[in-house]
Amino acid sequence: MRVLLSSSPALTIDGVEQGGALVGVAAAAPPGRCQPRAVARLRLVTRGVTFGPRAAERLLTWNRAWAAHDISEPHVHLGPVSVDRHLRGRGIGTLLMLRHTTHLDSLGVAGYLETDRPEAVGFYERHGYAVIAEEEILGVPNWFMRRPPN
Ligand SMILES: CC(C)(COP(=O)(O)OP(=O)(O)OC[C@H]1O[C@@H](n2cnc3c(N)ncnc32)[C@H](O)[C@@H]1OP(=O)(O)O)[C@@H](O)C(=O)NCCC(=O)NCCS
Numbered sequence: 001m002r003v004l005l006s007s008s009p010a011l012t013i014d015g016v017e018q019g020g021a022l023v024g025v026a027a028a029a030p031p032g033r034c035q036p037r038a039v040a041r042l043r044l045v046t047r048g049v050t051f052g053p054r055a056a057e058r059l060l061t062w063n064r065a066w067a068a069h070d071i072s073e074p075h076v077h078l079g080p081v082s083v084d085r086h087l088r089g090r091g092i093g094t095l096l097m098l099r100h101t102t103h104l105d106s107l108g109v110a111g112y113l114e115t116d117r118p119e120a121v122g123f124y125e126r127h128g129y130a131v132i133a134e135e136e137i138l139g140v141p142n143w144f145m146r147r148p149p150n
Pocket of ligand 1: 079080081082083084087088089090091092093094095114115116117119120122123
């Protein structure tokens with residue numbers, strides 16, 4: 001995540017705090033800024049090399065495959081979304097999604113995301129997202145989801 005976030009300077013991060021600790025985050029890129037430019041992609045690979053050349057190559061393959069699905073209409077690109085493991089199922093993710101969808105509606109643009117977690121598909125569907133494509137990348141199934149503008 002550190003590698004990913006540091007190579008995506010346009011991301012804004014919404015967080016939920018509990019008792020002074022950050023327990024949930026939702027990152028999003030504004031319209032027109034979701035695809036890493038060449039420099040950012042290079043930075044991603046360079047940082048990925050820290051984990052070995054094979055990891056860097058896999059990062060790039062995965063990153064390119066996701067980029068190929070990206071929708072051309074203006075959209076806010078959501079992800080990653082994550083809640084501390086021991087606090088899941090208590091509404092923190094829903095709170096992050098309500099803030100995200102309110103933001104989408106205020107801009108009047110589509111939302112878009114990718115996930116490789118089958119259990120997250122239903123969670124996103126409850127917030128107006130629908131699966132528009134599926135693809136296995138590096139042996140892992142991925143779902144590409146869009147929320148139409150309101
Ligand atoms: C998906 C996630 C962000 C939801 O956050 P949350 O705080 O648990 O969400 P809420 O408590 O508001 O809602 C829980 C709902 O999320 C769904 N969910 C998806 N993955 C879940 C998980 N690993 N644990 C618990 N609930 C999960 C459940 O179906 C649940 O639905 P229900 O209320 O009908 O039972 C959180 O579970 C998480 O961080 N998962 C791991 C990372 C991930 O999968 N991120 C999204 C994919 S990119």
